[in-house]
Amino acid sequence: MVKITDLEKQMLGRVDPFDMLEITKVKRYISIEKQIRKLQLAINKDGVMVTTVNASQEFIKANPALNELNKLTKTLIALENSIKFTSLPEAIPEDDSNSKDNDQPKVSDLY
Numbered sequence: 001m002v003k004i005t006d007l008e009k010q011m012l013g014r015v016d017p018f019d020m021l022e023i024t025k026v027k028r029y030i031s032i033e034k035q036i037r038k039l040q041l042a043i044n045k046d047g048v049m050v051t052t053v054n055a056s057q058e059f060i061k062a063n064p065a066l067n068e069l070n071k072l073t074k075t076l077i078a079l080e081n082s083i084k085f086t087s088l089p090e091a092i093p094e095d096d097s098n099s100k101d102n103d104q105p106k107v108s109d110l111y
Contacts, residue, residue: 004034014085025083032076039069 008030015022042065050063 001037004030004037007033011083011085014088015083016086019084022084025079029076029079029083032072032079036069036072036076039065039072043069 008026011026011029012023015026017023043063046063046065048063048066049060051058051060
C-alpha cells in the first residue's frame with residue numbers, strides 16, 4: 001500500500017500550487033483516504049459479518065463499517081474527478097539515431 005505522505009506529495013506536485021481550492025481538495029482527499037484505511041483495518045479485524053446481541057436475541061449482520069467504507073469510497077472518487085491535475089511528465093524516448101525506418105530487429109535483439 002502506498003504511504004499517505006508519498007500520495008500527498010505526488011498529488012500536491014500535480015496541482016497548481018497557487019490554486020488554494022485545488023490544494024484544499026487534495027488535503028480533503030488525503031483526510032478521506034486516512035478514514036478509509038482506518039475502516040479497512042476495522043473490517044479486517046472484526047470481519048465482514050458481525051454478531052449483534054439484542055437482549056435475548058443474537059443475530060449476524062453485515063459489518064456497518066462496510067456501508068461507511070462504500071460511502072467514503074464514492075466521495076473519494078467524486079473528489080478525485082474534480083481535482084484539476086496537471087499531466088505527469090512523459091518518459092524520455094530512447095535515442096534511436098542509428099535506427100532505420102524498417103521493421104528489422106536490432107542486432108542486439110538477435111542474441
